[in-house]
Amino acid sequence: MKVKSISKKLDALYEFDREPVRKDSLxxxxxxxxxxxxxxxAGTEFVIGMLFxxxxxxxxxxxxxxxxxxxxxxxxxxxxxxxxxxxxxLSLYWQLKKICGPVLVFxxxxxxxxxxxxxxxxxxxxxxxxxxxxxxxxxxxxxDLYPTSIGWVVTVFAVGAVIxxxxxxxxxxxxxxxxxxxxxMFLIFLAAAIASFSTLGIETDLSNFWEVAHSKIWTGExxxxxSQFSIWHVIFFTWFANAAMHLGMSDLSIFRxxxxxxxxxASGVGMFLGHYVAWIASGILYAAATSDAPGxxxxxxxxxxxxLCVIIAGWTTANPTLYRAGLALQVASxxxxxxxxxxxxxxxxxxxxxxxxxxxxxxxxxxxxxxxxIPMGGVIFADFYLMKKWxxxxxxxxxxxxxxxxxxxxxxxxxxGLSLVLNMWFGxxxxxxxxxxxxxxxxxxxxxxxxxxxxxxx
Amino acid sequence: MKQxxxxxxxxxxxxxxxxxxxxxxxxxxxxxxxxxxxVGAIIWFATAYFWLGSKWKSKS
Numbered sequence: 001m002k003v004k005s006i007s008k009k010l011d012a013l014y015e016f017d018r019e020p021v022r023k024d025s026l027x028x029x030x031x032x033x034x035x036x037x038x039x040x041x042a043g044t045e046f047v048i049g050m051l052f053x054x055x056x057x058x059x060x061x062x063x064x065x066x067x068x069x070x071x072x073x074x075x076x077x078x079x080x081x082x083x084x085x086x087x088x089x090l091s092l093y094w095q096l097k098k099i100c101g102p103v104l105v106f107x108x109x110x111x112x113x114x115x116x117x118x119x120x121x122x123x124x125x126x127x128x129x130x131x132x133x134x135x136x137x138x139x140x141x142x143x144d145l146y147p148t149s150i151g152w153v154v155t156v157f158a159v160g161a162v163i164x165x166x167x168x169x170x171x172x173x174x175x176x177x178x179x180x181x182x183x184x185m186f187l188i189f190l191a192a193a194i195a196s197f198s199t200l201g202i203e204t205d206l207s208n209f210w211e212v213a214h215s216k217i218w219t220g221e222x223x224x225x226x227s228q229f230s231i232w233h234v235i236f237f238t239w240f241a242n243a244a245m246h247l248g249m250s251d252l253s254i255f256r257x258x259x260x261x262x263x264x265x266a267s268g269v270g271m272f273l274g275h276y277v278a279w280i281a282s283g284i285l286y287a288a289a290t291s292d293a294p295g296x297x298x299x300x301x302x303x304x305x306x307x308l309c310v311i312i313a314g315w316t317t318a319n320p321t322l323y324r325a326g327l328a329l330q331v332a333s334x335x336x337x338x339x340x341x342x343x344x345x346x347x348x349x350x351x352x353x354x355x356x357x358x359x360x361x362x363x364x365x366x367x368x369x370x371x372x373x374i375p376m377g378g379v380i381f382a383d384f385y386l387m388k389k390w391x392x393x394x395x396x397x398x399x400x401x402x403x404x405x406x407x408x409x410x411x412x413x414x415x416x417g418l419s420l421v422l423n424m425w426f427g428x429x430x431x432x433x434x435x436x437x438x439x440x441x442x443x444x445x446x447x448x449x450x451x452x453x454x455x456x457x458x
Numbered sequence: 459m460k461q462x463x464x465x466x467x468x469x470x471x472x473x474x475x476x477x478x479x480x481x482x483x484x485x486x487x488x489x490x491x492x493x494x495x496x497v498g499a500i501i502w503f504a505t506a507y508f509w510l511g512s513k514w515k516s517k518s
Binding site for chain 2: 177179180181183184187188190191192194195197198204302303304305306308309
């Protein structure tokens with residue numbers, strides 16, 4: 001495909017936000033609070049809290065580590081992402097295009113789309129664990145990586161087909177439904193945890209809550225076949241669970257509508273309701289259950305309402321994700337209409353969902369998702385704050401009319417290669433890589449730009 | 459009308475969170491808790507649809 005054609009298609013896709021946001025389009029703090037509260041109480045929360053328990057997180061790890069990790073995540077949004085967003089007032093796409101050029105942004109879009117497909121796939125699988133209950137489908141367990149039964153395959157395909165159909169029809173109405181479901185879903189998390197108290201032997205005056213928490217929920221000992229987590233795992237996972245959004249700068253697209261940089265603190269609502277209270281709640285209900293499948297776990301605690309919540313949580317997370325994957329992949333297709341591309345993305349998503357590994361290894365996938373995209377956030381950060389200080393040109397691709405900024409491309413590829421080496425050969429877990437990779441991306445981009453920009457007369 | 463709908467929605471949410479608390483205190487059975495929570499879900503979705511979710515449009 002020709003570069004001009006790629007560039008034209010990308011521009012058409014993001015046409016509506018080509019210019020910086022105008023003053024009269026800025027949004028109040030309420031919209032950001034609502035948006036974060038809605039987006040971060042999602043299907044993934046059912047799985048993450050449960051996996052922390054399986055990985056042998058202790059009570060202190062969960063409560064203190066979770067608190068520190070979430071504070072760091074909020075600080076990342078407030079002090080790193082939002083100040084750039086309110087000064088540049090550009091979406092991630094346009095910011096990246098100005099720095100990197102259309103070809104590199106095209107590559108970024110494809111990688112992002114694939115990540116979206118796998119994330120949506122995990123949510124299809126989560127929904128399937130609830131849909132399969134009345135049909136007595138054999139549910140996957142923590143150690144299952146491959147499809148476990150014909151019933152599981154049929155259920156996943158049925159859920160995938162429904163979710164893909166809705167994504168093809170557009171997601172405006174679904175976004176409304178998603179917003180509507182958020183307060184109810186949050187209460188379901190709380191309710192399911194409370195309903196599990198008596199099963200765990202917690203007294204009605206809660207006098208033995210901490211004792212039970214130590215002995216039956218966050219025991220500090222990993223289940224068989226699961227790696228042992230420490231407080232550092234909890235801190236780093238929690239901090240970087242949304243790495244692509246804060247240090248990776250995806251949320252520039254949202255916060256460019258903020259009146260002040262302080263609106264970045266609105267992320268705290270999503271973090272503490274979704275990534276703290278909901279994770280703790282899902283850990284409690286998992287400890288009381290006799291299954292590893294999120295749908296079954298919620299059903300055992302509160303019946304049909306629980307299973308319904310798992311279906312809705314998975315569905316409302318998968319649908320916009322699949323829709324965005326379709327949009328991103330549209331650029332790479334040879335002139336296909338959006339429905340065809342979304343259908344293809346839905347197929348990829350559904351096939352991925354067949355593998356329970358996507359759910360049971362969700363922590364690794366979420367960490368990988370952030371890790372893959374975070375170097376480009378470092379590039380944006382360096383371009384915004386450091387280029388002029390180092391006598392370099394910012395928005396280099398736009399100013400020089402180049403299609404591929406090698407300084408940015410090399411930064412990205414090298415760091416992904418380095419991460420692979422550190423993970424596979426040196427055994428450094430994925431959760432600990434995003435921070436050094438982000439810091440390195442800033443230095444490398446400036447250093448490579450120093451060499452790369454010398455070749456071009458400004 | 460909107461306020462009435464909001465009131466009914468709030469009742470739906472109450473039926474989601476209160477039954478587990480009563481069940482925990484041994485005042486109702488698990489079946490009753492589950493039934494009440496399902497009713498709460500139906501009330502919430504049937505009423506919140508008409509007043510929630512129309513103003514904010516995602517700008518991402």
